[in-house]
Amino acid sequence: MAESALKATNITKYFHDPVTIPVLKNISLDVHKGEFVSIVGKSGCGKSTLLYVLSTMDTDYEGSLDINGTLVTGKSLNALAKIRNASIGFVFQFHYLLPDFTCLKNVMIPALRLGKLSYKEVEEKAYEKLKMFGVEDQALKRADKLSGGQQQRVAIARALINDPAIIMGDEPTGNLDSKNTGIVFDLFQKLSKEFGQTLITVTHDEDFARRSDRIIEMADGEIKSHGK
Amino acid sequence: MKISVNTEIALTYLSARKKQTAVASLGVMFGISMFIFMQSLMKGTNDYFEKMSFNSTPHIRLYSENKVADNHILKGFLKDSSVKMLTNPKQLIQTQGLNNPYGLVKEISKYPRVANVTPQVTAMVIYTSGSVQINGNVAGVDIDQENKMFDVQSNMVAGNLHDLNRVNNGLLIGKGVADKLSLHLGDNITVTSGTGSPTIMRIVGIFATTIKQIDETKSYANIVQAQNLLGKDRSYVTDIKINVKDYNSAPSVAKDLETLTGYKAEDWVQANEQIKAAFKIRAVILNSVIGVLLLVAGFGIYNILNMTIYEKIKEIAILKAQGFSGPSVTSIFLQQALFIGLLGGLIGVSFGYLITLMVSHIYIGAGTLKYLPMSFYTPHYIEAIIFGILTTVAAGFFPARKASKVDPVTIIRG
Numbered sequence: 200m201a202e203s204a205l206k207a208t209n210i211t212k213y214f215h216d217p218v219t220i221p222v223l224k225n226i227s228l229d230v231h232k233g234e235f236v237s238i239v240g241k242s243g244c245g246k247s248t249l250l251y252v253l254s255t256m257d258t259d260y261e262g263s264l265d266i267n268g269t270l271v272t273g274k275s276l277n278a279l280a281k282i283r284n285a286s287i288g289f290v291f292q293f294h295y296l297l298p299d300f301t302c303l304k305n306v307m308i309p310a311l312r313l314g315k316l317s318y319k320e321v322e323e324k325a326y327e328k329l330k331m332f333g334v335e336d337q338a339l340k341r342a343d344k345l346s347g348g349q350q351q352r353v354a355i356a357r358a359l360i361n362d363p364a365i366i367m368g369d370e371p372t373g374n375l376d377s378k379n380t381g382i383v384f385d386l387f388q389k390l391s392k393e394f395g396q397t398l399i400t401v402t403h404d405e406d407f408a409r410r411s412d413r414i415i416e417m418a419d420g421e422i423k424s425h426g427k
Numbered sequence: 428m429k430i431s432v433n434t435e436i437a438l439t440y441l442s443a444r445k446k447q448t449a450v451a452s453l454g455v456m457f458g459i460s461m462f463i464f465m466q467s468l469m470k471g472t473n474d475y476f477e478k479m480s481f482n483s484t485p486h487i488r489l490y491s492e493n494k495v496a497d498n499h500i501l502k503g504f505l506k507d508s509s510v511k512m513l514t515n516p517k518q519l520i521q522t523q524g525l526n527n528p529y530g531l532v533k534e535i536s537k538y539p540r541v542a543n544v545t546p547q548v549t550a551m552v553i554y555t556s557g558s559v560q561i562n563g564n565v566a567g568v569d570i571d572q573e574n575k576m577f578d579v580q581s582n583m584v585a586g587n588l589h590d591l592n593r594v595n596n597g598l599l600i601g602k603g604v605a606d607k608l609s610l611h612l613g614d615n616i617t618v619t620s621g622t623g624s625p626t627i628m629r630i631v632g633i634f635a636t637t638i639k640q641i642d643e644t645k646s647y648a649n650i651v652q653a654q655n656l657l658g659k660d661r662s663y664v665t666d667i668k669i670n671v672k673d674y675n676s677a678p679s680v681a682k683d684l685e686t687l688t689g690y691k692a693e694d695w696v697q698a699n700e701q702i703k704a705a706f707k708i709r710a711v712i713l714n715s716v717i718g719v720l721l722l723v724a725g726f727g728i729y730n731i732l733n734m735t736i737y738e739k740i741k742e743i744a745i746l747k748a749q750g751f752s753g754p755s756v757t758s759i760f761l762q763q764a765l766f767i768g769l770l771g772g773l774i775g776v777s778f779g780y781l782i783t784l785m786v787s788h789i790y791i792g793a794g795t796l797k798y799l800p801m802s803f804y805t806p807h808y809i810e811a812i813i814f815g816i817l818t819t820v821a822a823g824f825f826p827a828r829k830a831s832k833v834d835p836v837t838i839i840r841g
Contacts, residue, residue: 247840256748257836277752284750291839295745297436299443309749311432357749 203268204232204365204397210252210262212245222248223260224420232364235391235398236426237408240417246401247369249417253399254287254367255279267364284313288358290400292370294350296357298343302329305342306357313361321360328356331386348379355383359390366390368400372407384410433755436746437762440735447731448767454727455771456778458720459815463779464786465713466807471787471800473706477674480699482577483641485668486677488698489535489684491525492691528664531688535669540680543670545572548653548663554600554646555617555625556608563604563644565618567653570599576670579634579647585612586632591649598628598652602635603643618646623658637796721814724771725822728764732826736760743830744838753831760830764823765816772815776808 205228212223222245230236238246251257253264255271258279263272271282296305306325310316316324329335332352337345342353351374358366366387372380384407390396391412400411408414416424430438441448525531528546536544548567553560570591574580579588584602591597598616610616610630619625628648635642648656654663671680674695681694696703736743743756751759780803787801 251836251840254748256839277754280747280750280752280755282750283748287750289748295741295839297742297745299439304439308432308436308746311435312750312755314432 202232203229203265204234205230205253205267205399206265207253208263208265210249210260210264212248212252212257212260222420223252226262226420226422228253228415228422228425230365230397230399232397233391233395235387235412236400236415237411237413238399238401238415238417239403239405239408240423244417245420246417250367250369250399250401254289255283284309285361286364288361288363288366290351290355290358290366290368290371292373294342294347294354294374296342296350296354298341300342301339302334302342302345302353303338305353306360309357310360325356325360328359329353331359332356332382348375351375351379352383355386362394363396365397365399368398368402370402371400372402372404380404380407387411433758434762437759437766440739440759441763441766444735447735448770451728451731451767452771452774454724455768455815455819456775458717458724458818459772459775459811460779460782461720462717462811462814463776463807464782465717466810467779467783467801467803468786468799469709469713470802470804470807472709474802475796475800476702476705478578479637480695480702481670481674482582483636483638484695484698485576486671486674487669487681487684487692487694489525489531489667489669489688489690489692490665524659524663524665525667525688525690528662528667531667534687535667535684538680538683540671540673540676541669542672543572543576545569545576545668546650546664547666547668548650548657548659549665550620550623550653550657552656553619554604554608555619556610556614559608561604561607561643563601563646565598565620565646565648565653565656567648567650567656569650570647573647576668582634582636584633584635586630588632588634588647590631591647594629594631596626596628596652597631597649599632599634599647600630601642601645602633603639604646605630605633607643618656620656620658623656626652626656628652637793717814721818724815725818728767728819728822729826731767732760732764732823733829735763736826736830740833740838743833744835747833747835748839756833757827757831760827761820761823764819764827767823768816768819771819772812775815776811779811780808 207226207228210223210226211221213219214222226249238250240246252260255264255266258276263270265271266282267286271279296302300308303322303325306328307321310321310324311318326335326338329338332355334349334352334356337349337353342350345353355371372383375383387398391398402408414424414426415422416426532544532546535541545568550565550567552563552565554563570579570588574588586599588599591599598618600610600616605611608616612630612633614630615627616630617625618628651661654661657663669684671677677694678696681692684692746756783801783803786799789799791797791799
């Protein structure tokens with residue numbers, strides 16, 4: 200049995216507005232290191248909600264969550280921010296780059312926040328990540344001057360800058376054409392196979408899901424299939 | 428220099444919106460420069476009026492008051508059965524001088540809070556030159572001590588005040604007296620007091636204060652001359668003028684001296700109540716204007732940061748998703764406010780100095796007041812910067828706190 204990267208136990212969450220309804224019902228989930236997991240399901244089944252709970256950003260839930268064998272439920276917001284900074288990378292459907300900064304700066308900011316490397320080292324590393332996605336020639340342009348596909352690739356490079364143990368994606372390829380989707384998928388696979396990074400993505404793209412290691416199917420706030 | 432990532436983000440946001448940053452800084456700049464200008468003007472004016480009032484009035488004047496004697500002590504002691512013998516200065520000739528004046532001077536100068544003490548003989552006189560006569564008064568003084576206390580030298584327009592000690596029968600007259608009698612330096616003048624015989628004196632100096640009333644009546648003579656004028660002996664002294672170390676303590680010192688000597692001790696606050704009131708009114712006007720200016724500047728910063736936060740709310744959410752904690756986000760926005768405050772403050776200080784410098788060259792030309800009195804007082808500049816930074820930080824605090832409370836989940840999920 201491989202080591203656990205993320206373990207959720209009996210997660211239950213309610214939405215209170217306008218009426219209290221359960222969106223996640225007693226969900227338990229175990230993802231081990233180096234796994235590439237896709238979460239699929241119909242719109243409104245709670246898969247994105249689950250992802251945000253797993254990401255530590257949403258703290259309004261019942262149950263418990265362990266990341267890399269450490270219980271994170273109940274930690275302070277600032278402690279959670281540190282955990283996200285160091286060990287979780289995010290890719291969203293929209294790139295959410297900071298438009299006032301260059302692409303390079305956008306990629307560097309999380310690493311500068313972490314503060315483990317010198318400015319120079321961070322810069323080199325950011326270049327390296329941009330190169331992986333073939334956008335190194337855009338490095339010094341302002342983020343809002345790039346095309347949509349390039350922006351998304353820069354955003355993924357940003358998610359990887361701190362070599363996070365877990366990479367989470369909320370429809371990471373939702374805005375990309377098939378060519379770019381292919382590039383991103385290959386890279387994700389490489390990250391999990393070669394670097395042992397864990398990937399958890401929520402997706403509508405059946406093709407993308409099918410090619411990942413495991414598909415978790417969700418419906419009505421419950422897991423229908425763990426895909427094992 | 429290594430700058431933190433928070434600072435870098437703050438600076439990037441500021442430089443990405445140069446116009447807004449400039450407008451906010453301008454707001455602070457105006458606030459600060461007006462603060463400095465108003466403070467300098469007020470301090471300059473207050474200092475000038477204080478100096479003026481202390482040029483003619485001592486902090487405390489000790490003199491014998493003409494007063495109808497009252498009987499309340501006798502009444503308490505002897506009850507109603509007694510016959511009261513009261514004196515009235517109209518009917519009974521009293522000496523107007525102080526008893527043992529030089530003893531008093533010696534005693535008072537031992538008093539620790541007292542800086543300077545000088546005796547004076549005041550004589551009501553008539554100045555005569557040819558057939559023209561005008562009323563006035565002669566202050567018989569020790570001119571060196573007088574100069575030390577009231578800076579007589581700064582009012583001199585002709586002659587040398589030290590000649591009062593050298594020239595026999597020397598007299599310093601006001602410019603108004605000189606003009607009315609058309610007298611010049613070195614001319615003779617006849618001075619007659621109510622009690623003494625007419626004396627011919629020589630004009631050794633002419634002075635001009637800004638106060639017409641003084642210039643047209645007053646003159647200085649050696650104290651012995653004044654005693655001679657009045658036909659009095661060497662122990663005749665009408666006033667003792669006292670300057671204390673801290674002029675704000677004058678009222679309490681005056682009270683002590685009254686108890687100690689039994690004579691009337693009038694402090695400068697009593698003598699210049701209108702000046703004191705003017706100081707207070709000016710301070711209220713000044714502080715309210717400055718308060719409003721800083722408030723407006725503060726609102727400018729508050730507004731601009733609030734707008735930035737609305738615009739950047741998604742970016743804040745992303746920063747938080749990437750592991751920026753609440754305090755980091757607060758620091759990003761507070762640093763923007765602080766930078767605006769510093770920039771506006773520094774420009775404001777230089778601008779304030781320039782305005783002050785320019786205004787200090789505005790010609791007024793009333794009496795000894797040639798230019799607008801402005802003070803260049805360093806603590807004002809330090810205060811201005813501190814106030815500016817406090818205002819901007821206070822104005823930035825609420826938007827920054829709001830930014831730190833952005834919930835990334837609700838923003839990113841829409």
